Amino acid sequence: MKLLLVEDELDLQESVVEYLQSEGFSIETASNYPDGEDKISMYNYDCLIIDISLPGGSGLDLIRLLKEKDTEAGVIIISAKDSLDDKLIGLDIGADDYLTKPFHLSELNARIKSIIRRRSFKGGNVLDFNEIKISFDSRKVFVNDKEVTLTRKEYDLLLFFITNKSKVLDKEAIAEHLWGDNMSLVADSFDFIYTHIKNLRKKLIDAGCKDYIHTAYGVGYQFEDK
Structure with a gap:
């Protein structure tokens, strides 16, 4: 299963990549809006983890771009802002889940697996x-x-x-x-x-x-x- 992490905090990015690779995922990264836009336009992923506040743009616009591709990829928003408005907008435009920073990597992993089960395994294992x-x-x-x-x-x-x-x-x-x-x-x-x-x-x-x-x-x- 292939993931994309769009996150500009490099320490967090490194920690997430290391943990999810140890769980058997293949994961690519983007550190800003333009790089995230390029990868979403060119490649297909099973699940994307996207920060809202990015250099060069908003993660919400990346989700909108992703949904224009008519893809079945799952989306998890991660954000330092525990904003109800951001959460509702994100879920309304197609995100599957929302995590507020800081979060446990094990929780992120569990939510990714839950989304993939729903989308590829019909909810099972x-x-x-x-x-x-x-x-x-x-x-x-x-x-x-x-x-x-x-x-x-x-x-x-x-x-x-x-x-x-x-x-x-x-x-x-x-x-x-x-x-x-x-x-x-x-x-x-x-x-x-x-x-x-x-x-x-x-x-x-x-x-x-x-x-x-x-x-x-x-x-x-x-x-x-x-």
């Missing part, structure tokens, strides 16, 4: 696709109730495929989801993607899973029960 079962909290994958050991990238790739099942995902979208800000490291060659997909497919098939990963020649890949 387990995502099922035929014989495949993914446990969100434990980051474990099972095939016919037998655990399959995946690397972090393989887990992220499988979850990305299943939450976008039947869609043709081009290689650029897969690379951007897996590597985020570091996508440029693999942009010249998508051999890394092929290797991760090959390894994921082999592990699933060896565990008794049908082969759901199909190549869309010249475009990318599709996860579908054909």
Whole structure:
């Protein structure tokens, strides 16, 4: 699951990133309004954590920009101001939750997971696709109730495929989801993607899973029960 944190307090930004990465999230950052605007315009995220007061603009306008994309990403507002008006405006324009600074990182983590469960897991903690079962909290994958050991990238790739099942995902979208800000490291060659997909497919098939990963020649890949 990929997050974006838009926060200008660098100490807080660093603490949030370190904590959420330890929880298994991939997280990118922006420290001001223009950078946040660029990232929201160019990339897709599962959940965004946005401060209201930012250098160069308001986080509320970033939420409005995000909602114009017709995305299903979740939004959590964080703010030093415990203002009822800001809270009501934020929730009215599409934010899912509101946290007043200072807050415990464990609480932020719990709220992010709650939003993702509602949006991607229909409120539960387990995502099922035929014989495949993914446990969100434990980051474990099972095939016919037998655990399959995946690397972090393989887990992220499988979850990305299943939450976008039947869609043709081009290689650029897969690379951007897996590597985020570091996508440029693999942009010249998508051999890394092929290797991760090959390894994921082999592990699933060896565990008794049908082969759901199909190549869309010249475009990318599709996860579908054909």
